[in-house]
Amino acid sequence: MQSSKRKGLLLIISGPSGVGKGALCQALMQRNSNIKMSVSCTTRAPRVGEVDGINYFFKSPEEFQQMIEQGAFLEYIHVFGVDYYGTPRTCVEQQRAAGHDIILEIDVQGAMQAKQSCPDAVTIFIAPPSMSTLKTRLIGRGTETQQAIERRFEAAFEELQYMRKYDYIVTNDVLDKAVVQTEQIIAAESLRASRQMDLIESFQGGFSTL
Amino acid sequence: MQSSKRKGLLLIISGPSGVGKGALCQALMQRNSNIKMSVSCTTRAPRVGEVDGINYFFKSPEEFQQMIEQGAFLEYIHVFGVDYYGTPRTCVEQQRAAGHDIILEIDVQGAMQAKQSCPDAVTIFIAPPSMSTLKTRLIGRGTETQQAIERRFEAAFEELQYMRKYDYIVTNDVLDKAVVQTEQIIAAESLRASRQMDLIESFQGGFSTL
Numbered sequence A, B: 001m002q003s004s005k006r007k008g009l010l011l012i013i014s015g016p017s018g019v020g021k022g023a024l025c026q027a028l029m030q031r032n033s034n035i036k037m038s039v040s041c042t043t044r045a046p047r048v049g050e051v052d053g054i055n056y057f058f059k060s061p062e063e064f065q066q067m068i069e070q071g072a073f074l075e076y077i078h079v080f081g082v083d084y085y086g087t088p089r090t091c092v093e094q095q096r097a098a099g100h101d102i103i104l105e106i107d108v109q110g111a112m113q114a115k116q117s118c119p120d121a122v123t124i125f126i127a128p129p130s131m132s133t134l135k136t137r138l139i140g141r142g143t144e145t146q147q148a149i150e151r152r153f154e155a156a157f158e159e160l161q162y163m164r165k166y167d168y169i170v171t172n173d174v175l176d177k178a179v180v181q182t183e184q185i186i187a188a189e190s191l192r193a194s195r196q197m198d199l200i201e202s203f204q205g206g207f208s209t210l
Helices: A021-031 A061-069 A089-097 A108-117 A131-140 A146-160 A175-190 A197-202 B021-031 B061-069 B089-097 B108-117 B131-140 B146-160 B175-190 B197-202
Strands: A010-014 A035-037 A040-042 A056-058 A073-079 A083-088 A101-105 A122-127 A168-171 B010-014 B035-037 B040-042 B056-058 B073-079 B083-088 B101-105 B122-127 B168-171
Touching: A010 A021, A010 A108, A021 A035, A021 A101, A021 A175, A061 A073, A061 A083, A073 A089, A073 A108, A083 A089, A089 A101, A101 A108, A122 A175, A131 A146, A168 A175, A168 B197, A175 B175, A197 B168, B010 B021, B010 B108, B021 B035, B021 B101, B021 B175, B061 B073, B061 B083, B073 B089, B073 B108, B083 B089, B089 B101, B101 B108, B122 B175, B131 B146, B168 B175
Parallel strands: A010 A101, A010 A122, A035 A101, A040 A056, A122 A168, B010 B101, B010 B122, B035 B101, B040 B056, B122 B168
Antiparallel strands: A040 A083, A073 A083, B040 B083, B073 B083
């Protein structure tokens, strides 16, 4: 009875540094060919090996500014007052129309901005099992100074204050479990009445003809 | 980090006659020991084999009236102006506090009333794959007259007009699939930020002590 193709979801995923967002998103994509990462626009120069349209859409500052004025971004940010990064609305909508679920992995500020631009987005906060686990994970990376770790830890604490503003919280204790829980959220959100308007309308034509 | 026991969900399940709500609820309970059906209060006399507190809570009309006045029901109905049926709020809340997910299988009117009394309830509408499938199923029962089938079919059509007011719509084409989808809704709803306030609060104590 669902005549038209299911519209994909926009999944906005946030969580503090060290919580394992990247691994979670990778696992989701590996297990579900239908799930894709959103590709951002940026004004920064391509690095070696980066491909336009795959890693980023590379834009000149003028192009980016014009897109801002046209309201072409679900969210954007001016990082350190130098480079712009933004999520192009049309690109996300085209992929959703084709039935793909699109992941936007983004910080809490960007997430709030994107949710406002796209109210039917699903926001998911990835939480650590505890603050002490998070600290252990940050130290465990072994790539940063004590001071850098402290700074990340403070930033993580600030980010955690936003978790109540998200639709869902998934605790990443064991990765496989967090992946399954995120898949359950995706499955359930696809069953929302508000996302099945075609089905609802198909039952409203009157029944005398049946 | 989740110190206290998870509070169970109240699942309000509706759908037209013949859609397979009963089979779905039975399968859910068989597969999940945590899921229980809500037990209603009624003023009608017990039938042979019915046990007070298991099939129904049997009440005198006076007792039932008093409970109405006390606001003790999530919803109630006066069937054919003779018998009263109602869902006792305290009983549902006690079971939820013990961690059980409680199913309230009820018609659309009762569902709307119960959702208003209990805004954190999850409403699920079970839809047939199509109106013609539903008709086939109603006829297939072979227990009713043509006239009774037509009446049920008209009532089903009326009920279907309410599906947009539900949180979720599960199409019961293949029972096993509908059961899994309902389980995914239950899993996802348990991950809602609004249902994880203990977790949220556990991250707000300040981080200096860690």
